[in-house]
Amino acid sequence: MATQGGPLLLVSPALAFRDRMLQLAERIESAGTTDAAELRQAVATWWLEQQDWERTLGARLEMHHEINNALVGVRGHAQLLLHGSAGSEPKVRDRLEVIIRESGRIEKAAQQIREVRNSLPGSDPPSSHAA
Numbered sequence: 001m002a003t004q005g006g007p008l009l010l011v012s013p014a015l016a017f018r019d020r021m022l023q024l025a026e027r028i029e030s031a032g033t034t035d036a037a038e039l040r041q042a043v044a045t046w047w048l049e050q051q052d053w054e055r056t057l058g059a060r061l062e063m064h065h066e067i068n069n070a071l072v073g074v075r076g077h078a079q080l081l082l083h084g085s086a087g088s089e090p091k092v093r094d095r096l097e098v099i100i101r102e103s104g105r106i107e108k109a110a111q112q113i114r115e116v117r118n119s120l121p122g123s124d125p126p127s128s129h130a131a
Contacts, residue, residue, distance in 0.1 A: 013046060013049040013050050013053050014046075014050060016046075016049075017042070017043075017046040017049075017050070020042050020046070021039075021042065024038060024039055024042060054120050054121055057117075057120060058117055058120045061113055061114075061116055061117035061120075062117065063113065064110040064111070064113040064114040064117065067106065067109075067110040067113070068107065068110050071103050071106055071107055071110070074099065074103055075099070075100055075103040078096045078099040078100050078103070079096075079100060081096055082096040082097070082100070
């Protein structure tokens with residue numbers, strides 16, 4: 001389930017697990033057996049895959065911090081320009097205001113990424129300081 005860059009994040013291993021369990025259930029049902037060793041092994045394999053996937057996803061979702069760091073610089077420079085001589089030009093002022101407004105949208109998206117990351121098992125609890 002891994003690629004050179006780590007596990008695929010487009011599809012959760014839980015979906016493949018579901019399909020394997022349905023196929024296994026059909027085989028067990030049609031065989032009339034009560035032997036669950038294969039089922040236990042499938043669950044154990046899935047659990048390891050799921051934990052790896054969640055760790056990888058959590059690590060990749062750390063990008064919210066990088067987004068916020070870059071955003072502080074972009075927004076700060078736009079605000080400096082807005083309050084300087086360039087801000088007295090109406091067309092420049094309009095464009096700087098768009099940059100500041102759109103940076104707010106990016107900030108909200110980064111917050112949503114942080115919330116997803118914090119909802120994963122094993123993630124650090126949300127902190128009180130800005131991320």
